[in-house]
Amino acid sequence: QRHQDVDASIRLTDADAALARLSAVQRGYLQDPFIKPMVPRAHQQPLRSPLINVGTFVRSTAIDSLVYGWLELAALAENPCQIVSLGAGSDTRFWRIATGPHKDRLAKYIEIDFPEVTAKKAMAIRKNKDLSAILGDVKLANGGTSLQGPVYNLLSADLRLPPSETLAPLLTAPLPSNPSASSSQPDPLLSPSLPTLLLFECVLVYMAPEASSALIRWFVDYFSSDNQEHAVLGGIVYEMFGLNDSFGRVMLNNLKSRNVLLPGVEPYPSESSLPNRFLNHKFTIAHALTLREIRKSFIPPADINRISKLEMLDEVEELDLVLQHYAITWGIKLPNGVDGSKPKA
Template identity: 60%
Template sequence: MLSHSLDPDAAIRSTDSDAALARLSAVQKQYLTDPYIRHLVPRAHFQPPRPPLINVGTHARSTAIDGLVDDFMRIAAHSNSGGCQIVSLGAGSDTRFWRIATGELGASLVRYIEVDFPEVTTKKAMAIKKSKQLANVLGEPADIKIANGGTSLHSPRYHLISADLRQAPEQSLHAALSVPVPGGGLKDDTGPILLPHLPTLLLFECVLVYMHSDASNALVRWFVDYFHAPNSGEPAPLGAIVYEMFGLQDPFGQVMLTNMKARSITLPGAVPYPNFASLPSRFLQHGFQHAQALTLRDIRRKYIRREEVHRTSKLEMLDELEELELVLAHYAITWGVKVGRISGDSRWAAWKLQPAPEDRIEED
């Protein structure tokens, strides 16, 4: 294996392993339910659990993003658009497609696209082909095709594509997503993999923070232009969710940066967003009409039901409550939506996390 000095992206790719192991641990400890993650973690049954602090943070992150995704899909399902599509950028070992496809909202998911480094997509494509539980959700064996030397995988609804998101989207994404290909349409006709007429949700879970702002802005702008090109008629709603760390100028943030630097990881994408108030600007600067943000600390305090916090608090002994609060206060979920003039602006403006019935969650 190449060292990080010879392969500078190895350190960034290793963060996907961290996230997958964290999710596996949260599932093993019963914070979350996910029957698919073990198929994407090598030797899953031998992996030790992560500390309680990581399990609690993973639970808050997953619960909140799941809620936003589900709400987006429900709004799309009631908008007479024929369903929606999701594009997960830097998807890594995420299992969201399988959880949605086998859940109550599965019928409204028209297309799910994942994009990541070729080293990551190659491993995921191999894991999918190896696991009957993963492959069966994609369709018949004849419908699942490996492409681009094993770095991509295509099926009727699910597409796994390799790309370096730091490159200009015109180079990294245009040919893969927007150029018509056989079978790219809804049936067997020719069309683009990324369908321009459907409500579309972009997911960026801990990916933009590793990119310089000019690259991340170009990436968001490419999708805005794709769905909101001039003279293209009434555009489809475009939503986006970002999860990542922020506010790293304070003492605790500096510790986080130092720990990352020790792993040869830098966070240039955090620089333009020094505080909580700056987070919605990521979308507002691109013409999104609605954008909001919440820290994981506030999500756990106010947006997760009391009985769920009570249940998870009894799974493990958590001694580092002060550290937990500090960590959760430095991670945020930001979401926004850009709609056309007549496509139900008020409906999409209501897309948000709903507070728990109680105003505040206290630790037991």
């Protein structure tokens, strides 16, 4: 029962993230024509405080620039790339990429979330011509919880369960309608030989460390299995952390009162510990920056200047306190052998 209540609260965090995005768009911080159709009764939803809007702007701008950087790097190589978004919720990133300059770089864009969340998303997509037209020829499957398209795929799973039982059947099974299926080895949905970026945007904090570790481990193993030509694996994590100082404890109590933290699950303790999410799995490099550092040093001054004129921000000190408890961590794992490590015998 406790688990079910917590799961319902965790699923609600998607509505929260989507409303924050909608608010930032309506206030002029971000441009995203695709978020409105994802939110039921969008025109009646209250706007968020300036502090939340600025936070949403910094997070979104930083993750976009990492994702676009990845797509540009992939453009230098011959192969197109794959993106897998874990706990994707109502995220609109696929539609923004698919209508932007990097649209031809995507071989697959795969989103995974709880079935209740993916069923709602599949419905919202099918009800909106702008969203569905961009997907091409998609098929609704698995009782309305999945969409299967040539590039975009929406799938349901509980990411805390063992990946060999949940992810493997979804991602590595041969594609049924693949035209190359007549060849001896039909392609799986997720190719282990294409550069692939894993996105964990505000999702790992809801799982036990063992579960998030098993998730990353599964992808690492899949992309370094012996019989495959290996590809580069990238990862981006956005999460709150360091909730053991006085302001952090207020944030932690807020999470507990919203019933979204499973007993025993604690965010990472410090900024310096965050890269371990990837380094523990033999990623070649990994770095983390807080949203506070990103706002101060990485968002172009012209953007900071532009958003400062959108609305009055009274809580400047509180903004810094909040932003220093959120971080973006990114890592890259070069194929075995490229980074000097020996391929397995």
